[in-house]
Amino acid sequence: MSETTKNIGLFALVACLFVLTGFMQSWNASLTILNMALISAIMALGVNLQWGFAGLFNVGVMGFVALGGLATVLIGAKPVEGAWSAGGFQILLALVLGAATVVAAILAYAKLTKGRMRNIGVVAILLVGFFIYRGVFDPGVAAVEAINPATNGNLGGLNWLAAARDSDVRSADLFVLLAWPVGGLLAAGAAWIIGKTALGLRSDYLAIATLGIAEIIIAIMKNEDWLARGVKNVSGLPRPVPYEVTLQDSASFVERANALGLDATTASTLWVKTLYAGLFAVVLILMLIMAQAALKSPWGRMMRAIRDNEVAAQAMGKDVTKRHLQIFILGSAICGIAGAMMTTLDGQLTPGTYQPLRFTFLIWLMVIVGGSGNNFGAVLGGFLIYFLWIQVEPMGAWLIDVLTSGLADGNPVKEHLKDGVAYMRLMTMGIVLLLVLRFSPRGLIPEK
């Protein structure tokens, strides 16, 4: 069996899983999983770019994904009336002042001669800057958060088109698609800051840096209510596809659904999900084509040369740190785009749901299981692992039902096992990772 047939077979097998879900559970369920699997595959591509091509250990995927989600709110949501004039610009000014303080401190450190005076100077700049920042920032935040706190209290987004529209008509809004590249940019910006500090040091500290920054990004999103309402969540984000209710009201749609033998409700949910799947698939295929092109380009060859022998690459005059920074930013941007897509799909931003196990380590699992260094492997891993992540729970529940069928209902052992089913997927994921690492350490589709 040639390599290509094996790989096609693997993809076919995963496709079968989705088809099987369609027949056994429902097509709605299957499409729901597929949509998130498509997004996961894009995230896996991003991580694979970093780990597979460059050996960079990014354990802050969650942070970049969340930044993408934030972009969806900042771009796609309706602007909150009066928020900008009340305090928005003041907050912006405060952030600029804060950044200026940091820059001034760095400049002072670089320019002044070494000694106690420099230390005192730097600390003084930071302290004074901090209090000025807080002095400007706090009132601005208070003003923004005072605006209609029950539903808003945040800056809102830049979607003036949606604001101008009649809010009762629920129609597709393609403006929100703009949030996807912006999510990528936001993540890239964060990656640039992290990479600049963590990759420049003598030996890199990327792992701990990304681990930390991801937690900080989540903390900011949870607590800065003016930004995206924090844990109060932003919901009702516009979407790029039609709403189900609108479809159900459309006579032509109902007619076509009936012709296919479907009732209007089911047909509308299926159609919306299919549209999403189409959008996501387009993005995934674009990314995949670009990643493949990058892999085969001189740039990609250089990346791998650096990975396999950094000393030799350095000796040949390659700026390793700069290349690493490039690829780190690129990979993080892809995760940001995927994060924006995910929030668009959900229609809401819920910072409380970002957990490292789900959004960092699960993505890693996809890359490792699929095959690090192989784009198709990462995509396959994305599909397979996300499918398992969702389906292990019902499978586990069924298994426990079978195993405990001899026990009476209400038996404490049975009840406990049933309660624990939700956590079986964590164990299963761990076991899958360990098995793959042990018996097929290069993953399902190894790097060529």
Place this chain on the structure above:
Amino acid sequence: MDFLNALVVLSNFVLIPAVAYGSQLALGALGVTLIYGILRFSNFAHGDTMAFGTMLVVLITYLFQSWGISLGPLPTALLALPFGILGCMLLVLFTDRAVYRFYRQQKAKPVVLVIVSMGVMFIMNGLVRFIIGPNDQRFADGERFIISVREFKQLTGLSEGLAIRTTQGITVVTAIIVVALLFWFLNRTRTGKSMRAYSDNEDLALLSGINPERVVLYTWLIVAALATVAGTLYGLDKTFKPFTYFQLLLPIFAAAIVGGLGNPLGAIAGGFVIAFSEVTITYAWKKVLKYLLPENLEPSSLMQLISTDYKFAVSFAILVIVLLFKPTGLFKGKSV
């Protein structure tokens, strides 16, 4: 008098909590640093190892409580602790046998082991939640305070009170005992020295006849004990919740790295550095300043530099600053 009051407030809200938290972090960081020193990788499963050991302690504590066994004023958990440690040791040894040993035989690169530890993390994470559930468990019992605010006020006549909780006292005492034992073991015993030698120079240790498997075995045993003790102390002081333990990974890593990875002394120093900076920067200083500043200068705001929600940001910022100026950590790292 004002100065004394300020000092009492400071101790009550900053010094004592930070010392307790610092001890817990230090014990956790010691485990991470030992694994890093000897097995040469950062163990992402350490937080969950702590959670597993603590879970055992919690369950055994509940069992003892149902039997009516207690330690009087001390928490029953102290009685359960040895059993928890034993159970955690068994799990960790089983993991080493079933998972890690294979990669040692393959002479796998450490980063492969890091990824392996992610898998172990998933399994332990699921295991703990499967057994005890994801919710908060309060298992501290016995006397709540060594000294309460009211007692302190009566004793000293000051207007501010100072409370020392039993769990804080126990944390510090236990931490001192455990650290003393560990350093005695590493510096005075033949096995301990062989562990340091192996960490320092694997090849030379091998040529000196030190058996790597034995060194690794002892390391896991010590790490299991440290993780269980650290986790139990943290759980007694606050509560036991699996997710919190997973999140402790960041401050623990930060502590170990700030101190200098692989250096036990550094892990302890790092633990306190992180704990003190977290607590002081997120503390509202108004109450202390009220006593120290003349009346007309009294601050109107809370004087809190950063909200407590950003305590991770603090440990992280400290970490970055230390790494920028001392890339090997406060104490020279990479040597147990």
Place this chain on the structure above:
Amino acid sequence: MTNNPYQDDRGNKDATITKPGTGTVVEATGTDHAMSTENAFLIGDSMTGGYGKSGPDILHDCTIAVNKGEIAVIVGPNGAGKSTAMKATFGMLHLRQGSVRLDGRDITDLTPQARVAAGMGFVPQTSNIFTSMTVEENLEMGAFIRKDDFRDTIAQIYDLFPILKEKRNQAAGELSGGQRQQVAVGRALMTQPKVLLLDEPTAGVSPIVMDELFDRIIEVARTGISILMVEQNARQALEIADKGYVLVTGRNAHTGTGKDLLADPEVRQSFLGG
């Protein structure tokens, strides 16, 4: 990329998660066939082999031997396989042909650790001390396999290297280059070996220190310990050598007493700079 997927770290050097310095000792796996033995103290007899089962041969029918209480020196140009030849006698090379015998016993298939137990001591060229441990702890670790009381051995080593006694509670990593070499030799002597292998003991030390080290090495040999040594400083080394081996591309080029080799015009011409 290596062939072993477990050894592929993709060039990751993230010090927060992984610690550099994984063991690099690869144990030799033996020749897979029986050896004939004859009488000799330590002899690497007609050795042919390379690193790993599939690696190219570095040694070709190379023989190195040392008699009891004598000093044998391996010299030769760069890349001649000098260190490799010595490592081969210590079980760190995969031999396809030839055998290694210690005091008449065939040790070809023993691991390096087993050879230490059998009476060999090895001082690697680099990282040959535990830098973070004190001098005394270094010596203690050298005696790790000994179950008896080794305090008198430590005393002997302090007699041999008095500076070490002075610095016994100092971390070995803080010592000067020459002192570190003394610690390294002292550590290897702790097992009371019958043969001591030294891989370029004078690399990177000043000429004065080098002379002192050679004096110490002669003293060690006088106690009845055989010494096999690889040296860059060929002339000085051959002066103290009872026997010298000149290797070229993994083969014996010239063999003889130190004096003979120093006098040999061909050896002088090609290796000693005239």
